[in-house]
């Protein structure tokens with residue numbers, strides 16, 4: 192992994208009176224969230240979270256409503272004050288930062304795009320985009336020149352003098368994106384930015400984020416409850432449940448090797464041939480296999496290999512980047528993915544979702560011991576109830592930075 196720009200260590204957010212006593216008290220922190228709610232009235236929104244976000248990565252946090260995603264992402268810049276732990280940004284602990292350091296962090300290093308856009312209604316598109324530069328003290332000419340570039344970049348050329356209520360939802364979110372980009376931050380946090388948009392606009396905006404990421408290479412932390420959005424955007428995905436990390440890994444790791452039945456159910460609708468690559472189904476080359484047949488790269492999506500495999504009766508060889516033959520696949524290996532046969536989650540349930548012999552199981556002569564060197568961390572699950580808990584504190588979710 193590239194050097195981390197954000198490192199989260201032992202992070203807790205416990206809402207409610209006396210919540211600060213929970214992390215450091217073994218008797219309390221050992222309780223499940225349900226028990227804690229019952230015994231103290233506190234809501235454990237983020238529980239002992241640990242992860243790194245690499246420079247240039249798109250890191251997705253996903254989970255069902257109430258799992259703690261928004262709280263977690265807001266703790267990163269202390270829009271919500273964490274209860275305990277560390278959030279290191281470029282090695283500096285945000286929890287130790289004073290007011291001015293925090294202000295600088297939010298203005299220059301980390302911007303946020305909100306679900307409800309967070310635009311200033313009485314300002315034009317140009318003034319909304321340039322707002323961050325204005326409060327930073329950038330001269331008018333310079334901030335308008337810079338903002339115009341950003342407006343062009345996010346596809347709003349010609350709308351500079353429009354007001355937010357004259358724009359569609361998708362366009363308003365482009366303004367939100369423009370505003371986040373204008374200050375040229377290292378990292379952008381997205382809190383369910385597209386969930387209020389209709390599906391077609393949403394797809395456009397996802398493509399826009401992918402394009403901007405390619406062009407600008409910003410680090411992005413993206414919250415969503417939509418698995419297909421997570422798979423589309425995320426280099427890695429952290430799945431939360433009831434404040435805890437259940438699994439963290441690349442999309443293919445979650446789909447090919449779900450940590451438990453919860454994740455398996457989560458990913459059960461994903462067309463696996465669209466997500467998994469050949470490395471998940473590669474087997475050792477049989478002595479009877481002809482070595483002059485077709486060869487496909489291990490990183491090929493199974494979906495894309497189907498026409499080649501179906502066009503020949505002999506096995507197809509699989510090679511790595513330098514041309515070394517790693518193994519073979521055949522029609523049966525493809526069919527096993529499509530039909531979801533032979534499979535166990537790591538909690539032992541036969542789910543039909545784990546690819547037998549895939550990178551983490553290595554139990555059927557598969558040629559790959561590990562998937563692409565990426566993290567795939569899991570933590571044990573606990574049964575805890577949902578979010579029908581204590582009323583929310585007054586913390587505004589749309590705090591304007």
Ligand SMILES: Nc1ncnc2c1ncn2[C@@H]1O[C@H](COP(=O)(O)OP(=O)(O)OP(=O)(O)O)[C@@H](O)[C@H]1O
Pocket residue numbers: 206207234235236254255256257258259260261262263416577578579580581582583584585586
């Ligand atoms: N200010 C607050 N005071 C008390 N409890 C809160 C507060 N904010 C959030 N919670 C609780 O913390 C838990 C996590 O909420 P959070 O909003 O972070 O979840 P989420 O995964 O972002 O959900 P959604 O997708 O619905 O926004 C929930 O049980 C929620 O009720």
